[in-house]
Amino acid sequence: MGHEPAEDSKVSSLESSGFATADRTGRNAVTEEGEKFDAIVVGAGPAGSAAAYVMAQSGMEVVLVERGDYPGAKNVWGGVLFREATASVFPEFWEDAPLERPVVDQRLWMLGEDSVVQAGFKTERFGKPPYNAFTALRGKLDSYFAKKAEDAGAYLLTETQVTELIFDRGKAVGVRTSRDDGDLYADVILMAEGVNCFAAVKSGLRADYRMENAALAVKEIISLPEQTINDRFNVPGDQGVTLLCIGEFGRGTMGSGFIYTNKDTLSVGFGAIVQHLSDTQVQPNDLLEEMKRHPAVQVLLNGGETKEYSAHLIPEMRFESLPRPYGAGYMLLGDTAGLVNFMFQEGANLAIMSGKFAGETAVEAKKRGDFSADSLSMYQRKLENSFVLKDLKSLRKMPGFFRSHRQFFGTYPRMLNRIAQEALTVDDQPKMSKGRDLLRVAREERGLSGLARDVLDGLRSLR
Numbered sequence: 200m201g202h203e204p205a206e207d208s209k210v211s212s213l214e215s216s217g218f219a220t221a222d223r224t225g226r227n228a229v230t231e232e233g234e235k236f237d238a239i240v241v242g243a244g245p246a247g248s249a250a251a252y253v254m255a256q257s258g259m260e261v262v263l264v265e266r267g268d269y270p271g272a273k274n275v276w277g278g279v280l281f282r283e284a285t286a287s288v289f290p291e292f293w294e295d296a297p298l299e300r301p302v303v304d305q306r307l308w309m310l311g312e313d314s315v316v317q318a319g320f321k322t323e324r325f326g327k328p329p330y331n332a333f334t335a336l337r338g339k340l341d342s343y344f345a346k347k348a349e350d351a352g353a354y355l356l357t358e359t360q361v362t363e364l365i366f367d368r369g370k371a372v373g374v375r376t377s378r379d380d381g382d383l384y385a386d387v388i389l390m391a392e393g394v395n396c397f398a399a400v401k402s403g404l405r406a407d408y409r410m411e412n413a414a415l416a417v418k419e420i421i422s423l424p425e426q427t428i429n430d431r432f433n434v435p436g437d438q439g440v441t442l443l444c445i446g447e448f449g450r451g452t453m454g455s456g457f458i459y460t461n462k463d464t465l466s467v468g469f470g471a472i473v474q475h476l477s478d479t480q481v482q483p484n485d486l487l488e489e490m491k492r493h494p495a496v497q498v499l500l501n502g503g504e505t506k507e508y509s510a511h512l513i514p515e516m517r518f519e520s521l522p523r524p525y526g527a528g529y530m531l532l533g534d535t536a537g538l539v540n541f542m543f544q545e546g547a548n549l550a551i552m553s554g555k556f557a558g559e560t561a562v563e564a565k566k567r568g569d570f571s572a573d574s575l576s577m578y579q580r581k582l583e584n585s586f587v588l589k590d591l592k593s594l595r596k597m598p599g600f601f602r603s604h605r606q607f608f609g610t611y612p613r614m615l616n617r618i619a620q621e622a623l624t625v626d627d628q629p630k631m632s633k634g635r636d637l638l639r640v641a642r643e644e645r646g647l648s649g650l651a652r653d654v655l656d657g658l659r660s661l662r
């Protein structure tokens with residue numbers, strides 16, 4: 200069993216009647232003494248659904264447990280879905296996935312008080328198959344991935360929260376859930392709870408996130424007519440734009456704002472390290488409002504109606520403090536394993552890769568009939584041999600560098616705006632004296648030795 204598509208009636212009967220329910224082979228699916236699944240996946244986000252899909256496709260009997268009413272109901276992101284990692288699990292997903300726009304134009308805005316210095320890259324190539332990245336909304340996207348897992352044969356169990364793991368002689372053998380009589384058993388448990396990984400923490404699989412290793416982001420979905428978005432962002436309806444904003448509005452936090460174009464909405468948000476928000480006594484929603492009031496941003500949002508407002512944590516762990524992602528009978532996936540590349544705003548692609556690797560590891564472990572920690576350590580090796588841990592390792596000093604050099608988020612954007620303003624104002628001042636003025640601005644803002652130190656420190660952080 201587990202190969203052919205799951206029937207809707209099967210899923211709904213599992214959901215509505217507890218777990219001791221007949222599956223399509225006629226036997227009890229879960230809680231009867233001695234019966235268990237091959238694998239339980241906790242959380243139907245990108246990591247969990249990818250893992251469930253990979254295992255179900257290989258014929259494993261998988262239950263995918265989700266606390267929300269439906270996959271994606273509780274999930275928040277920016278969000279940009281990167282094609283390569285996603286396609287490695289769901290080939291050519293862009294043919295039928297609920298995507299918003301392919302991203303062809305990536306812009307960085309350094310905001311001054313009432314001006315902006317811009318950088319960016321645009322290519323039509325990213326607007327054609329196989330694409331590079333897409334904007335997407337989590338409610339629809341997570342449901343799509345979970346449906347793929349269901350179609351491959353996994354059982355999706357919604358409105359069910361896993362509260363902790365069940366251990367037998369040191370090995371994870373099942374999960375306790377919020378339902379009455381709600382214990383589920385399996386050979387292997389894949390924890391893909393996201394950043395709020397209460398069950399993993401309660402079961403001692405990892406330490407909880409703290410203020411210094413998490414960022415807090417707030418996000419709005421603002422609706423605007425499609426044509427207005429096309430006109431304001433200068434793209435046709437089948438192309439999308441991402442806009443990253445840094446500047447003094449971040450009030451000295453290591454934080455940035457974003458505006459992403461969806462079909463007929465904009466995703467607009469701001470996130471910063473929780474510790475910095477606490478130190479500077481600012482709320483991310485106030486900083487987002489300040490960003491939205493900037494004249495260059497305001498013209499993009501004018502007349503828009505806020506449809507949704509949400510807040511969510513983002514892991515920002517040091518490489519050295521990442522938890523060991525496996526143990527006897529369990530693996531940690533995605534945000535639960537701290538797999539986020541904060542510098543490059545990548546999370547869902549790492550989550551999907553971790554789901555793929557954990558799923559493949561479980562399939563191999565099943566073949567060997569060995570779900571010990573030693574057997575599941577293959578998962579760690581797969582992560583290490585891929586861009587997931589290679590990137591996090593090679594960039595491990597960057598988050599620390601930016602934390603201690605927060606001038607990159609406030610002082611430098613202001614300095615560049617002042618320099619641009621002076622340099623581009625055509626007046627009666629001779630050009631050579633203007634050059635001296637520009638040096639004066641740099642000295643006033645950061646000092647030439649400060650500038651040189653920042654460049655050297657930045658280069659050192661890449662070693």
Ligand SMILES: Cc1cc2nc3c(=O)[nH]c(=O)nc-3n(C[C@H](O)[C@H](O)[C@H](O)COP(=O)(O)OP(=O)(O)OC[C@H]3O[C@@H](n4cnc5c(N)ncnc54)[C@H](O)[C@@H]3O)c2cc1C
Binds near residue numbers: 242243417512
């Ligand atoms: C504001 C913001 C912007 C972001 N922008 C981007 C972006 O543009 N691109 C990008 O790649 N990444 C982005 N990320 C990061 C990305 O969203 C995450 O890295 C990614 O969603 C992690 O996937 P996951 O499957 O590990 O966890 P999640 O997506 O958090 O999914 C976890 C799932 O588990 C469920 N769950 C949790 N606990 C339990 C439990 N005990 N029992 C049952 N179910 C449970 C949850 O309801 C949820 O469905 C952003 C994040 C935020 C907050």
